[in-house]
Amino acid sequence: MTATAPLRQLFAGLRVLLALTLVLGLAYPLAITGVAQIAAPGNANGSRVSTVANANGPGSEGGAGRVVGSDLVGQPFDGPQWFHPRPSAAGEDGYDTLASGASNLGPNNPDLAAAVQERLTTYRAENGLSAGQRVPADAVTAGASGLDPDISVENARLQSARVARARSLAPAAVAKAVNDATKGRTLGILGEPRVNVLRLNLALDRLRR
Amino acid sequence: MSATLAAVLQAALLALCVGLLARPIGTYLARVFTSERHLAIERVIYRVGGIDPAADQRWTAYLASLVGFSAASIMVLFAFLQLQGSLPLSLGFGAMPTDQALNTAISFTTNTNWQSYAGESALGHLVQMAGLAVQNFVSAAVGIAVAIAVIRGFTRSHTDRLGNFWVDLVRGSIRVLLPIAAIGAVVLVFGGVLQNLAGPHDVTTLSGATQSQLGGPVASQEAIKELGTNGGGFFNANSAHPYENPNPFTNFAELLLILLIPFALVSAFGTLVGDRKQARTVTLVMATLLGLMIVVTTVSEFAHPGIAAQLAGGAMEGKEARFGVGSSTLFASVTTGTSTGAVNAAHDSLSPLAGGAVLLNMALGEIAPGGTGSGLYGMLVLAMVAVFIAGLMVGRTPEYLGKKLGPAQIKLVALYILVTPTIVLLGTAVALAFEGPRGSILNAGPHGLTEVLYAFTSAGNNNGSAFGGLSANTPFYNLALGAAMLLGRFLPIAIVLALAGSLGRQGPTPATAGTLPTNTTLFAGLLLGVVLIVAGLTYLPALALGPLAEGVR
Numbered sequence: 001m002t003a004t005a006p007l008r009q010l011f012a013g014l015r016v017l018l019a020l021t022l023v024l025g026l027a028y029p030l031a032i033t034g035v036a037q038i039a040a041p042g043n044a045n046g047s048r049v050s051t052v053a054n055a056n057g058p059g060s061e062g063g064a065g066r067v068v069g070s071d072l073v074g075q076p077f078d079g080p081q082w083f084h085p086r087p088s089a090a091g092e093d094g095y096d097t098l099a100s101g102a103s104n105l106g107p108n109n110p111d112l113a114a115a116v117q118e119r120l121t122t123y124r125a126e127n128g129l130s131a132g133q134r135v136p137a138d139a140v141t142a143g144a145s146g147l148d149p150d151i152s153v154e155n156a157r158l159q160s161a162r163v164a165r166a167r168s169l170a171p172a173a174v175a176k177a178v179n180d181a182t183k184g185r186t187l188g189i190l191g192e193p194r195v196n197v198l199r200l201n202l203a204l205d206r207l208r209r
Numbered sequence: 210m211s212a213t214l215a216a217v218l219q220a221a222l223l224a225l226c227v228g229l230l231a232r233p234i235g236t237y238l239a240r241v242f243t244s245e246r247h248l249a250i251e252r253v254i255y256r257v258g259g260i261d262p263a264a265d266q267r268w269t270a271y272l273a274s275l276v277g278f279s280a281a282s283i284m285v286l287f288a289f290l291q292l293q294g295s296l297p298l299s300l301g302f303g304a305m306p307t308d309q310a311l312n313t314a315i316s317f318t319t320n321t322n323w324q325s326y327a328g329e330s331a332l333g334h335l336v337q338m339a340g341l342a343v344q345n346f347v348s349a350a351v352g353i354a355v356a357i358a359v360i361r362g363f364t365r366s367h368t369d370r371l372g373n374f375w376v377d378l379v380r381g382s383i384r385v386l387l388p389i390a391a392i393g394a395v396v397l398v399f400g401g402v403l404q405n406l407a408g409p410h411d412v413t414t415l416s417g418a419t420q421s422q423l424g425g426p427v428a429s430q431e432a433i434k435e436l437g438t439n440g441g442g443f444f445n446a447n448s449a450h451p452y453e454n455p456n457p458f459t460n461f462a463e464l465l466l467i468l469l470i471p472f473a474l475v476s477a478f479g480t481l482v483g484d485r486k487q488a489r490t491v492t493l494v495m496a497t498l499l500g501l502m503i504v505v506t507t508v509s510e511f512a513h514p515g516i517a518a519q520l521a522g523g524a525m526e527g528k529e530a531r532f533g534v535g536s537s538t539l540f541a542s543v544t545t546g547t548s549t550g551a552v553n554a555a556h557d558s559l560s561p562l563a564g565g566a567v568l569l570n571m572a573l574g575e576i577a578p579g580g581t582g583s584g585l586y587g588m589l590v591l592a593m594v595a596v597f598i599a600g601l602m603v604g605r606t607p608e609y610l611g612k613k614l615g616p617a618q619i620k621l622v623a624l625y626i627l628v629t630p631t632i633v634l635l636g637t638a639v640a641l642a643f644e645g646p647r648g649s650i651l652n653a654g655p656h657g658l659t660e661v662l663y664a665f666t667s668a669g670n671n672n673g674s675a676f677g678g679l680s681a682n683t684p685f686y687n688l689a690l691g692a693a694m695l696l697g698r699f700l701p702i703a704i705v706l707a708l709a710g711s712l713g714r715q716g717p718t719p720a721t722a723g724t725l726p727t728n729t730t731l732f733a734g735l736l737l738g739v740v741l742i743v744a745g746l747t748y749l750p751a752l753a754l755g756p757l758a759e760g761v762r
Contacts, residue, residue, distance in 0.1 A: 009277025016258040016375060017281050017347070020382060023250070024346045025339030028387060032394045032429040036404035039395075044404040046422060046452065051415075068415040070422065072401060072451040075414040082416060086530065090446075097421045098329055098409065100446035102527040102555035104678035106564075106656040107515025108759060116521045137513075137523025138530050144449030144537075144554045150530035188210065189218040191457025192533030201415055 047071040049198060051205070068202070073097060074149040075198060080126070080166035083151070083159050083204075085197045086138055087119060090146025102144045116140045127162050150194035153182055167204060177203045216507055216535025223461065223539070224496070227468045234389075234469060235476025235488075241384045242357045242377065243481070251379050258375060265370035268710030271358055272703055274374035275351060279318055279699070282344060286314040289340040299333035300408045312687035317344035319698035320352055320580055322434070322441030322550055322673035323690060325682040329444045334406055334425055341441060342430045346390070349437030349470070350381030352548075352582030355702050356474055359586045360481050362709025363610045366716050371709055385470070386437060393432035393466050400462060401455035402428040427452055435466035438580040440550030440673045448540065448553040449529055460536050460553060467549050471495075471578035474585045482610055486728035491588055493733045498577035498740065499546045502570045506538040509562040514760070518560065527555025538563065545570040548580025550673025557652070557660065557676040564676070565756030568663055571670045572748045573740055574629060580671065586705045588736075592727065593622045595739040599725050608724055611717045621708045628700045629669050630747045636665035636693050637751065646685050651678030655762075659755035664690060666748075669697035 036044035052065030069075050074085045076095045088094030089103040105112035119140040124133060136154040156178045164174040181200040184193050247255070247262055255262045266274065289296075290310035294303035305313065309325055316323045322345075328337065354377035361371050398404050407424025414420050427443045431453050434441060444450040454460050472492065479488025511534055513524035528537045537554035544551050545567040556567060570577060576588045593609050597619055600607030607614040614622070640646040640661050650657035660676040667674055668690040675681065681690065726732065 006273065006277065009273050010281055012258045012260055012274070012375070013278035013281030014285065016254060016260070016278065016379070017285055017343075019254040019257040020347060020379070021339055021343050023254075024382060024387065025343040028391065029338040029342065029426045029429040032391065032398070033404050033406060033426055035395060036398040036428060040398050043398055043401045044428075045407070046403050046405075046424065047401055047455070048422070067412055067422075069412055069420060070451075072455045073420075073422075074451070075416070075420055076418050077416050079416070095418075095420065097423055099327070100329060100444050100450050101327070102446070102449070102558065102677060104555050104557040104651055104676070105517070105526065106558060106652040106678075106759075107513070107518040107524065107526070107560050108654075108656060108762075109517060109652050112517035112526060113520055116517050120520070134522065137521045137525040140521050141523075141526040141528075143525075143529045144527045144552070145446035145451060145529060147446070147451055148529050148531075149451055152530055185210070185215055186457040186461075187222075189215045189222065190461050191531050191536050192212065192215075194530045198415060205415070 049202065051202070069198060071196065071199065072149055074147045077197065077201060080162055083156060083163055083197050083200050086148050086151055087140065087142040088146040088148070089142040095147060097147060100145050100147055102146065103142045127158050129158065149196055149198060151197055153178075153193050153195055156182075156195040156200065163204065169204070169207065173207060174204065177207065212533060212535055213511060216539065219461070219535060220503055220539055223464055223468070226465055227472050230469060231472040231476050234473035236480060238385060238473055238477035239480040241380050242477075248383065251383060254379050255375065260375045262373060262376045264373055266373055267369045268358075268371050268706045271371050271374045272706045275354070275702065276699065278374070278378065279351065282318040282347065283314045286317060286340050286344060287311060289336050290314065293333055293336045296333070296335050298335040298406065302331055302333050305331060308684045308687040309682060312691045315691045315694050316673065317341050317439070317441060318348055319671050319694045320348035320437070320439060320548060320583070321668060321671040321694045321698070322439045323668055323675065323694065324441055324673070325687055327445035328442060329423060337430060337443060338426055342433055345430070345433040345437045345439040345441070346382050346386050347378065349386060349439065349581040350378050352580055353381040353385065353470070353474065354378050354582065355705060356582035356585040359589060359705050359709045360478055362712040363482055363612060365713045368713050369710060371706070371713060386433065389469065390429075390433040390436050393436055393462065394428045396462055397428040397431055397459055400459040402431055402459060403452040404428040423452060431463070432466060434551060435463045435549065436470060438467060438471065438547045438549040440544065442551065448551045449555070454553055456531055457536055460532060460540065463551070464540060464543050467543055467547050467551070468578065470581045471547055471584045474582065475578065478585060484728055487610065490728050490730070490733045490736070491592070493730065494736045494740065495576060495578040495584070495588065497737060498573070499542060502542040502546060502566050502577065503539055505566040506542050506559070506563040507535060509560045509566070510534045510538050512560070514560050514562075524560060527558030529553065541567050542570065544674055545672060546575065546577035546579070548575045548583055548671045548673070550667065552674050555677055556663070556674055557678045561756045561760035564659060565752055565760070567674075568659065568666055568756060569745065569748065569752065571666045571672045572633070573744045575670050575672060576740065583671065587701075590622055590625050590705065590708075591740055591744070592736055593618070594626065594743055595732070595736045596725055596727060597622070598739060599735060605723055608718055609727060611720065612712045612715050613718050617711055618708060621704050621711070625701055625704045625708075626743060628704070629697055632693050632697050633665045633669040634751060636669065636689055637662045640665070640685070640689065645683070649680040649683060649686060651680070655755050655758035659759070662751055662755050665693055668693035671698050
């Protein structure tokens with residue numbers, strides 16, 4: 001009797017776990033998937049963004065637009081004509097969605113200090129800033145996910161002149177695009193004001209067309 | 210509005226929302242665990258399990274069922290991780306290495322959700338849904354069950370019975386966690402969180418690079434991950450990942466989900482012991498501690514000390530632009546004050562004082578307000594320490610909630626207090642004594658010591674967050690942290706159940722003029738002092754070598 005009691009509990013545990021798995025591990029996530037796909041398919045499928053406006057609207061899949069990624073996930077942009085995202089620690093070259101993550105470097109790490117110094121120099125040179133000019137912190141630090149889709153408003157404004165010049169656009173047009181791509185704090189108090197880099201670059205591409 | 214003011218108002222709004230919801234959910238919890246009725250689906254589960262739901266168990270039988278269920282959970286999850294290559298929706302991923310699979314199976318079963326793997330590069334959708342997320346539910350329900358059994362130890366008299374583990378487990382899962390998680394998941398989907406069964410596929414980005422677009426049942430997992438204070442991310446970046454936590458609204462919703470059950474359980478405790486003021490006192494201590502941690506982390510991060518952070522002009526390394534400092538430090542405090550361990554910022558990149566604060570938050574035993582169930586029973590044990598110390602001062606036998614705390618009970622209480630620090634400090638010492646485990650450290654100096662201390666504190670207290678720079682996917686860390694999680698979960702549970710059993714056998718002791726009232730603000734102050742002194746001082750030497758040494762240099 002005493003020898004079989006623990007085994008009996010184990011087998012009861014296995015059977016209860018199996019029953020609960022059917023409810024919690026299959027019925028629950030599949031039901032939520034069903035509801036999500038019906039009620040908010042755009043969100044549920046990753047907030048995809050296409051080269052034509054209204055990417056998540058009906059008919060966008062078969063239209064002339066090309067899906068270029070997700071509204072939520074940052075992607076690499078290099079070259080003067082693009083607004084640049086934040087530095088990224090995801091994968092070797094950054095913005096690798098199969099390797100999300102942070103640098104995990106501490107605030108006193110000399111390697112991080114050296115990287116920040118190098119990014120400061122590059123950022124100031126690229127955007128024609130003077131040597132001592134303040135650079136927003138988000139421009140010289142890597143985010144937590146390595147897929148940060150946003151930059152700070154100040155960061156976007158400091159890049160505007162360079163982008164306008166490279167695209168031969170009026171500074172006012174670029175400034176307007178930055179404003180349009182800016183989101184404030186939710187309810188005025190949650191999170192931080194920010195600019196979605198992909199949205200902003202897409203808007204500039206559409207301006208040219 | 211300044212970022213600081215926004216941070217203050219966000220914390221205040223969160224407190225308001227939790228305050229409004231904790232009471233009704235607490236009342237519901239009290240009803241669920243005292244109801245005589247079984248739902249149809251519950252009866253089916255009892256029949257499948259061959260369980261008599263009417264059986265009232267002694268603490269030993271309650272514990273045996275709990276251990277049996279948890280052992281079955283570890284075995285099933287381990288097998289799942291080993292076999293995923295031959296299962297549907299595997300996305301082409303094969304078996305997880307043995308030591309890592311064992312670590313992961315223990316981690317999710319113990320409500321820790323320490324992850325030495327990266328979800329997007331190791332796991333298919335089926336193992337996430339039917340393996341890991343099931344444990345997100347049931348490990349949380351196990352914690353709630355223990356808390357309820359401990360409350361029964363106080364409310365019952367002259368009996369050695371604490372209730373039925375299986376009934377408590379199933380009701381916690383089906384009646385409490387499932388409906389709230391379903392609502393939470395739908396809210397998260399509307400907030401922008403991913404929810405599909407697609408695999409990754411390549412897209413060409415706007416500037417012509419190639420990037421993989423991910424799929425997965427993320428919202429359903431995210432909701433229970435927070436609600437069950439589990440914290441295991443669908444993706445490596447956890448709640449910093451834009452698909453898990455796309456904006457400040459979802460971030461707020463996740464914070465609310467984390468705090469809901471721990472505070473509601475305290476309210477249920479007040480209802481069940483028939484003295485709501487007892488719940489008020491416990492809530493006051495929990496909220497004060499959490500508030501303290503939020504203030505320390507937020508002030509420190511806004512000040513951004515450290516060579517690199519000063520150079521950058523802000524503590525944005527390891528933080529997302531949409532969250533900034535305020536929403537990140539709030540999340541860091543909440544996730545370590547509970548046993549959640551989900552992160553929306555890299556804790557390894559926190560300033561020394563903030564990193565030390567979240568470390569201490571876990572080291573206090575996660576009672577601010579703690580994990581689902583474990584927070585409440587952890588705090589009740591500390592309350593017993595407080596009445597014991599007060600009793601020593603006046604030379605009376607201590608009493609708590611009408612039960613005498615004699616030598617037998619105090620020995621169990623003392624054992625409970627000692628178990629976790631022993632696991633944490635011993636584990637850290639062993640890891641630091643050998644070259645191999647030391648080689649996993651990323652940041653040099655005191656910060657590196659903090660990485661190892663953080664790992665064992667997180668595992669021993671079943672938190673699951675990490676100073677992520679530590680390369681923890683080695684056989685040593687997978688096994689050592691696995692052992693820490695296992696012991697840190699089940700030894701305290703065994704001790705509190707034994708304690709509850711011994712309290713239930715007693716008759717009630719009527720309060721007299723000499724009884725220390727435990728439902729007052731004065732007692733809350735005493736309890737807060739006990740928490741900080743008894744639990745906090747244990748870790749002071751270790752903290753001095755890690756975050757404090759880094760902070761003062």
